[in-house]
């Protein structure tokens with residue numbers, strides 16, 4: 270059987286931060302679970318924010334040519350997406366948001382050009398989302414989850430599981446909670462297995 274393909278996206282500017290540490294564990298778990306995992310570190314990419322020029326109106330193709338096109342193709346080719354972003358002002362990090370906004374070109378293709386937007390997403394494409402924030406409020410992840418609902422709709426992904434941790438601020442804070450790391454590893458492994466069926 271062919272290995273399921275997963276794309277793992279590191280959305281924090283910190284390379285060794287809390288979300289990166291958790292995502293690395295999930296990647297390890299997914300590989301142990303038999304998936305082929307490609308990793309994208311958003312801070313290493315050259316990606317302009319969406320300039321809202323709607324160059325995509327003709328063919329659904331973004332007119333800004335940078336690392337977005339490669340990232341988009343990797344994301345669309347994968348059966349699974351593991352995305353990790355910290356909470357920044359109750360939404361995702363700027364790096365993550367830039368990537369999301371550039372997918373407006375796909376939204377234009379689906380809703381304005383092809384008119385296929387309302388079709389239900391393929392059951393096989395699933396996403397695992399990991400996030401952390403420093404505070405502990407009940408609504409800490411509400412903004413992000415609402416954004417993601419609409420983003421995943423555009424890229425035909427279903428949110429399979431979330432790993433959301435409160436009270437983590439400084440680099441390395443997550444290491445004080447080995448149970449979170451275990452949970453991320455197990456989630457990655459289970460994710461790989463879910464994608465196989």
Ligand SMILES: Cc1cc2nc3c(=O)[nH]c(=O)nc-3n(C[C@H](O)[C@H](O)[C@H](O)COP(=O)(O)O)c2cc1C
Nearest residue numbers: 281286287288355356357358359402403404437438
């Ligand atoms: C620009 C910025 C905005 C932040 N906004 C929030 C916030 O709205 N709520 C919160 O609880 N923590 C906030 N934080 C704290 C981060 O979520 C926290 O430090 C987290 O552990 C960072 O994850 P990382 O190590 O994966 O980058 C913010 C941090 C930064 C740098």
